[in-house]
Amino acid sequence: MRHRPLRFAAAFTALALVASACGSDRKATEPSSAATTPPSAAATTTSPAATTPGSATATSGGAATTTPATATTAPAPAVAMFGDAPWPCGPAKSPNTDSGSEKGVTAASVSIATGDDAGYAGSPGLNHQTTDAVKALVAECNDLGGINGRKITLNYFDAALFNVGPAIQGACDGNNFFLVGEGWAFDSNQEEIRLGCGLPAVPTYSVSAAFAHGKDMFQGVPNPSDETPAAIFAQTSQLLPDAVKKVGVLVGNYSATQETRDKFVSVAPAFGWGFSETTLEYNIAGETDWTPIVKQLKDAGATAVAWSGSCLPNLQLFAQTAKANGLDVPIITDVNHYEARCAAANTDGALDNVYMRSAFIPFEEADATKATKDYLDLIAKRGGDVAQLGAQATSSFLLWATAASQCGPALTRACTLSNLGKIHEWTGHGLHAKTDPGGNHPPACGLVLRMQGTNYVRAAPTKRGTFDCKPEWVAKVSGTPALAAALLDANRISQQFAAK
Numbered sequence: 001m002r003h004r005p006l007r008f009a010a011a012f013t014a015l016a017l018v019a020s021a022c023g024s025d026r027k028a029t030e031p032s033s034a035a036t037t038p039p040s041a042a043a044t045t046t047s048p049a050a051t052t053p054g055s056a057t058a059t060s061g062g063a064a065t066t067t068p069a070t071a072t073t074a075p076a077p078a079v080a081m082f083g084d085a086p087w088p089c090g091p092a093k094s095p096n097t098d099s100g101s102e103k104g105v106t107a108a109s110v111s112i113a114t115g116d117d118a119g120y121a122g123s124p125g126l127n128h129q130t131t132d133a134v135k136a137l138v139a140e141c142n143d144l145g146g147i148n149g150r151k152i153t154l155n156y157f158d159a160a161l162f163n164v165g166p167a168i169q170g171a172c173d174g175n176n177f178f179l180v181g182e183g184w185a186f187d188s189n190q191e192e193i194r195l196g197c198g199l200p201a202v203p204t205y206s207v208s209a210a211f212a213h214g215k216d217m218f219q220g221v222p223n224p225s226d227e228t229p230a231a232i233f234a235q236t237s238q239l240l241p242d243a244v245k246k247v248g249v250l251v252g253n254y255s256a257t258q259e260t261r262d263k264f265v266s267v268a269p270a271f272g273w274g275f276s277e278t279t280l281e282y283n284i285a286g287e288t289d290w291t292p293i294v295k296q297l298k299d300a301g302a303t304a305v306a307w308s309g310s311c312l313p314n315l316q317l318f319a320q321t322a323k324a325n326g327l328d329v330p331i332i333t334d335v336n337h338y339e340a341r342c343a344a345a346n347t348d349g350a351l352d353n354v355y356m357r358s359a360f361i362p363f364e365e366a367d368a369t370k371a372t373k374d375y376l377d378l379i380a381k382r383g384g385d386v387a388q389l390g391a392q393a394t395s396s397f398l399l400w401a402t403a404a405s406q407c408g409p410a411l412t413r414a415c416t417l418s419n420l421g422k423i424h425e426w427t428g429h430g431l432h433a434k435t436d437p438g439g440n441h442p443p444a445c446g447l448v449l450r451m452q453g454t455n456y457v458r459a460a461p462t463k464r465g466t467f468d469c470k471p472e473w474v475a476k477v478s479g480t481p482a483l484a485a486a487l488l489d490a491n492r493i494s495q496q497f498a499a500k
Helices: 009-016 041-045 128-144 164-173 187-197 231-239 255-271 291-299 311-324 340-344 363-368 370-382 388-405 413-421 481-486
Strands: 109-116 151-158 178-180 227-229 247-252 275-282 304-308 331-333 354-358 445-452 455-460 474-476
Touching: 109 128, 109 164, 128 151, 128 370, 128 388, 151 164, 164 187, 178 388, 231 255, 231 354, 231 445, 231 455, 247 255, 247 291, 255 275, 255 304, 255 474, 255 481, 275 291, 291 311, 304 311, 311 331, 311 340, 363 370, 370 388, 388 413
Parallel strands: 109 151, 109 178, 247 275, 247 304, 304 331, 331 354
Antiparallel strands: 227 474, 354 445, 445 455
16 A cells, blocks of 8 residues: 655644543553554554454543553454444345435435545645545445445545535535545535535544534544644643743644644643744745744744644755754644654654644554554555545544444434434544544544654553543633634534525
């Protein structure tokens, strides 16, 4: 398999917010080891022994702690398993009663839509790993029998970054039951059309507040605008207590990165952060000279930088310029910087002080969680590229398939949506820390990775296969422009594009 970098910042917002409610369905069965290698094809071809998932985290009244579960040897399952739960796919247990009146559904088939921004000329293949995952999951699900015997037809729509309107219109017009696993960076541009045609969605990620709180929208790893995972702030306050006192914020001049900044500024001070500068922005297409920005950060007395954007080339060029000009401080960022080419490019060590947050177990620790290995094996079997977004798409597909399969012989949107709303504990079968899709709440668990040379190192917690967790690490956000524009009602549903 190939690994391609996430070269645009648009989708990383969802990636970054991927930790979840306290506790996790994982266990560490290997000795503690901090060093990992970046994601590579080798990571998908190894065959570590499968382990039985178990609780890998615990919390106390003070600092969060991690507690490995006791390793056990499980008997071979009687049904097909993905991670720690059965596949939500199989033949019909009794004849289906679908009349054909439900859009996209017959007694023998169900049609869903997905999509990405792979056709964007500025970054060909952008976020194609989400579609790679959905295609592989559909193929495997159909081989297992489909959704209660209904074979899945998958329709793909490429928004090419700026063509979200035609993509969503095509999905609306194409007799699709649901959007599943799609990820469009400018998803606010879809909402008026999506709501108008009544198309429900279980996306890989959401970017805009309007879609993150959209009607009939659920996702495996929620990214609401009124809450944010705060583990990274607490963990870096422990790891870097002096550095986080005067953090300079630097983001791209783009709505997704700006919203991430606004959340940081709103929430981080409660966890020990202070800010020296919060208004700096760089050209998302890149700067011809990063020196003036570095000088502004130095003049502001920044002791760390909170970065929102892409790794290559922007972060690398900024970090190289910063070190050359005497600004050698920690850079705190998101999990989109966990990818093979980012680490491989760090031959000069300019990125050695980059810390990134995550709520997915790293691919190199597939021996610590069966679901991660199952994801890697599935992509290897069906072809495609692995990426953190692909694992996130997998979680959302499994969420949709679980809710749909529970409807039994009569599959409807109303039944599926009702089932989705009842799912309040979700790990993607063990892919990530626990989330609350039904309540649209982000995670309260997280881990921090640090880049060192061409490797990634666990910074917190250091035990393989674990997260740090505390309930208060789901932090409330208030006063941000995106949240105000979303016009949330009493149920936290956006009314921004509601019919007037």
